Amino acid sequence: MFRVLVADAIKPEGLGPLLDAPNIELLQKTVSEAGDELKSIDALLVRSETKVTDELLNAMPNIKIVARAGVGIDNIDVHSATKHGVVVVNAPDGNTISTAEHTFAMMASLARNIPQAHSSLKQKEWKRTQFIGTELYGKNLGIIGMGRIGGEIAKRAKAFGMDVYVYDPFFSAERAKQLNVKAVPLEELMKSADFITVHTPLTPETKGLINETNIKKCKKGVYLLNCARGGIIDEDALYQAILEKHVAGAALDVFTEEPPFGNKLLELDEIIITPHLGASTKEAQLNVATQVAQEVLQYLNGNPVSNSINLPAISKEVFNKIQPYYLLVKQMGNLSSQLTKRAVLELSVTYAGIPDDFDKNLLTKALVSGFFKRMVDSPVNEVNALLVAKERGVTIGEKVSENTYGYANAISLTVKAENRIFEIRGAYIDQYGPRILSLNGFNIDFQPEGNLLYIQHTDKPGVIGRVGKVLGDHDVNIATMQVGRKEAGGEAIMILTFDKPLTEGIITTLESSEDISFLHHIIL
Numbered sequence: 180m181f182r183v184l185v186a187d188a189i190k191p192e193g194l195g196p197l198l199d200a201p202n203i204e205l206l207q208k209t210v211s212e213a214g215d216e217l218k219s220i221d222a223l224l225v226r227s228e229t230k231v232t233d234e235l236l237n238a239m240p241n242i243k244i245v246a247r248a249g250v251g252i253d254n255i256d257v258h259s260a261t262k263h264g265v266v267v268v269n270a271p272d273g274n275t276i277s278t279a280e281h282t283f284a285m286m287a288s289l290a291r292n293i294p295q296a297h298s299s300l301k302q303k304e305w306k307r308t309q310f311i312g313t314e315l316y317g318k319n320l321g322i323i324g325m326g327r328i329g330g331e332i333a334k335r336a337k338a339f340g341m342d343v344y345v346y347d348p349f350f351s352a353e354r355a356k357q358l359n360v361k362a363v364p365l366e367e368l369m370k371s372a373d374f375i376t377v378h379t380p381l382t383p384e385t386k387g388l389i390n391e392t393n394i395k396k397c398k399k400g401v402y403l404l405n406c407a408r409g410g411i412i413d414e415d416a417l418y419q420a421i422l423e424k425h426v427a428g429a430a431l432d433v434f435t436e437e438p439p440f441g442n443k444l445l446e447l448d449e450i451i452i453t454p455h456l457g458a459s460t461k462e463a464q465l466n467v468a469t470q471v472a473q474e475v476l477q478y479l480n481g482n483p484v485s486n487s488i489n490l491p492a493i494s495k496e497v498f499n500k501i502q503p504y505y506l507l508v509k510q511m512g513n514l515s516s517q518l519t520k521r522a523v524l525e526l527s528v529t530y531a532g533i534p535d536d537f538d539k540n541l542l543t544k545a546l547v548s549g550f551f552k553r554m555v556d557s558p559v560n561e562v563n564a565l566l567v568a569k570e571r572g573v574t575i576g577e578k579v580s581e582n583t584y585g586y587a588n589a590i591s592l593t594v595k596a597e598n599r600i601f602e603i604r605g606a607y608i609d610q611y612g613p614r615i616l617s618l619n620g621f622n623i624d625f626q627p628e629g630n631l632l633y634i635q636h637t638d639k640p641g642v643i644g645r646v647g648k649v650l651g652d653h654d655v656n657i658a659t660m661q662v663g664r665k666e667a668g669g670e671a672i673m674i675l676t677f678d679k680p681l682t683e684g685i686i687t688t689l690e691s692s693e694d695i696s697f698l699h700h701i702i703l
């Protein structure tokens with residue numbers, strides 16, 4: 180049973196996938212109300228109110244996934260989540276249309292002084308000459324950030340007969356041509372536009388993107404809009420430019436501090452405002468709630484997620500195909516770390532015969548997570564595996580080769596440790612599943628699963644019999660046994676599997692056995 184905490188106001192109708200799941204217990208309360216229960220929570224669903232900080236994640240030792248019912252993840256410490264091995268997902272497109280429509284409603288309201296005229300008439304004033312507006316038709320609209328929302332705004336602006344100028348370093352000229360908009364440098368956009376609307380995330384590059392210097396480059400009487408994130412338009416610069424009448428008005432849905440009660444911009448008649456309502460429609464809230472509920476359910480049930488911030492996206496279809504290799508590499512990592520048992524400097528993995536469309540980087544992350552699983556007392560998974568390796572000074576290498584050693588595929592791992600190199604090779608074989616086919620140059624063939632005993636010994640008569648006798652004397656049943664050697668009479672290895680773990684006493688007796696040079700009990 181998994182416990183899922185819904186900490187913010189997320190539309191209950193959208194939580195259906197979780198409510199209907201037999202293995203999910205849903206709790207709807209804030210983080211502070213949850214108190215001690217935080218320790219047992221497996222998944223956390225939030226909007227923007229709950230701040231998912233390092234401190235909160237430390238208080239949730241069982242947490243596996245944090246889901247943001249919306250786009251912006253600025254209330255989530257993604258770095259800390261990654262360190263904790265916690266997947267972060269969002270609902271990137273569920274509120275796109277609502278936010279685009281809200282921005283458009285704000286632009287029309289700004290052009291026609293609707294909020295100001297509404298308040299005036301409510302106060303029983305009839306000031307028809309004071310509220311002369313401006314048409315949108317024939318005006319230049321500057322869109323900064325041509326992603327999902329920016330793109331929807333552009334379509335609507337064209338329908339209103341506006342000319343659209345776009346600034347987005349990641350927006351191609353080709354796409355601009357298709358959409359019949361002009362892709363221009365920021366300076367040209369600032370100079371040309373009558374209305375400028377921002378639709379970027381808030382990043383160090385976009386913080387204060389519209390500032391005192393470039394507002395001065397704008398046409399006198401320009402209108403500015405921010406329905407993305409507070410701070411993309413510098414609030415002090417905007418205030419000053421409105422006082423100087425260089426900016427005719429601004430529409431803001433977002434603020435550097437929310438709620439913006441002490442914000443001096445709220446005192447200006449030229450500013451129209453909404454309390455971060457871009458995504459607040461029935462449709463958007465249903466969309467984002469359903470999207471994140473599905474993602475959380477998928478992940479808790481061991482399936483891939485589509486909208487992760489800190490994991491590569493992978494479809495269920497591809498995941499199903501990649502899964503056998505995924506299991507193989509995890510076990511290869513786990514097995515080799517138990518066999519090397521010393522400070523490791525480098526893990527280098529080579530893939531051969533793996534279909535091109537399989538994400539090898541995801542496989543490498545799974546392998547590394549398997550390797551560190553037993554060394555680190557916090558959870559290690561594909562989310563934080565590379566970070567865990569980096570923190571321990573272990574270099575990760577990944578290569579592709581054509582040598583499949585006669586099988587349909589081969590995955591080889593070389594572990595460079597202090598004074599030692601360890602090599603392991605495995606393959607996924609259709610009828611038999613994941614197999615280990617070579618250990619340190621010894622050809623072998625076994626399934627990497629369960630309780631295993633690795634014995635390195637001299638290849639001579641009697642050794643196998645002695646091992647069998649010790650196990651028999653201790654009433655231990657051998658499930659499978661594989662032997663491998665490089666040359667007759669030289670060094671050889673034995674891999675035995677058992678239905679249950681061996682006791683310390685058996686291991687000690689075997690270790691002291693004649694002709695056994697190295698022995699290791701492995702639990703996979």
Ligand SMILES: NC(=O)c1ccc[n+]([C@@H]2O[C@H](COP(=O)([O-])OP(=O)(O)OC[C@H]3O[C@@H](n4cnc5c(N)ncnc54)[C@H](O)[C@@H]3O)[C@@H](O)[C@H]2O)c1
Nearest residue numbers: 251278324325326327328347349378379380406407457458
């Ligand atoms: N007001 C609301 O309620 C509300 C609702 C949804 C989204 N949002 C916010 O709207 C913004 C846009 O959302 P989206 O879904 O369109 O995101 P998106 O990721 O689809 O688009 C963002 C675009 O910004 C561009 N960009 C990034 N850095 C840039 C820079 N330095 N200069 C110019 N362009 C840059 C990217 O290339 C991308 O095309 C986000 O900040 C999101 O959090 C607000």
Ligand SMILES: O=C(O)CC[C@@H](O)C(=O)O
Nearest residue numbers: 226227249250251458459
């Ligand atoms: O939860 C909300 O309403 C805010 C949504 C919006 O800011 C987002 O980033 O998706």
